[in-house]
């Protein structure tokens with residue numbers, strides 16, 4: 001076999017040695033190879049590699065068994081008999097079909113629709129956005145020692161309580177990413193542990209990694225641009241092309257229904273993504289070649305807390321006889337808004353295509369029984385909310401002739417139909433999963449506790465997180 005033939009046959013999991021480094025092939029795309037050696041990663045074209053090898057070293061032969069040890073064999077799929085657990089506050093929506101990620105230049109998607117959507121947001125469960133935090137001294141009744149406890153206020157500005165624009169935009173973008181088979185924006189690009197070989201972002205299949213080039217953007221990136229926080233963004237222009245702008249959602253403090261005093265809640269012990277049995281597919285690990293993240297993270301709605309009274313919060317309230325039982329160092333007391341507050345916000349847009357506008361409208365209003373989640377303490381069931389488009393205004397075609405900006409009332413149904421026909425195909429697993437996890441009706445019960453108790457994880461080392469549509473066992 002010639003050197004060229006050997007390189008043509010290199011596939012994911014194969015090892016190759018040159019320039020004194022042993023690399024492993026972690027991705028292969030026609031003429032390009034992604035290589036990794038420990039923490040070092042590099043991209044190289046086949047021609048360049050042949051050039052280097054001719055001069056330098058040799059391709060190391062590796063047996064199939066050895067490769068299987070590193071990458072896991074093809075047969076190692078989800079075992080239907082594996083032990084699973086589902087009553088967990090979050091789960092993952094399937095990333096989508098990697099062969100159907102459509103990218104095109106930004107300039108190919110300049111549409112004729114500009115205007116704004118005037119929206120309301122009503123929270124069906126308590127909602128909390130953190131504003132000012134103050135620390136108070138609490139004296140431990142038992143040993144007399146004093147420690148600090150956090151009291152957190154709802155974010156406010158100018159006499160209004162706010163749900164921030166970035167929280168609104170983040171949620172809507174996550175949903176649009178799924179519907180349109182776009183890249184995944186919301187995934188950690190830093191290593192979680194010093195001993196890991198890969199970051200969560202590196203365990204995203206190449207096709208779904210964040211777009212980097214303005215000439216090659218997925219649907220969501222063409223609409224929202226990029227926030228510019230990905231270190232690897234090569235094209236700075238992406239960060240300034242957003243066509244959709246959100247204001248904060250606000251409610252007059254005088255009208256808002258807020259709890260009378262700070263409520264001590266249990267500590268939000270959300271496990272880190274290091275908990276691989278829940279975060280990665282097929283017994284993956286951040287050390288293992290070929291591991292993949294499970295998908296896009298979403299929190300379930302808590303049926304017992306939807307429009308619930310004070311009692312529905314019993315399972316998340318820190319209990320105890322006196323102040324020092326309830327107000328510890330590790331938990332916090334929050335002043336949150338009770339259910340049924342009506343916030344207002346606006347989404348303005350420019351140059352959207354009919355399809356993009358339809359997808360935006362769908363993602364804001366969703367369907368009957370489907371709710372969004374905003375703010376903090378989502379694992380505790382907070383933030384389940386319904387958005388309604390109160391007014392749909394399109395820039396008037398005559399606007400350049402008049403001195404003031406004028407609008408025409410838009411026809412929501414027309415755009416919704418375009419979006420639904422093209423994107424909301426229930427044959428797609430990710431669409432079925434998305435609708436299931438956004439639904440207020442589900443087969444989970446969080447009325448006793450949002451998380452399993454502390455010892456559960458160590459006692460159940462062989463248990464995996466069930467998929468969204470898997471039956472509860």
Ligand SMILES: [Zn+2]
Pocket residue numbers: 182183184210211217218219220221222
């Ligand atoms: Zn993208």
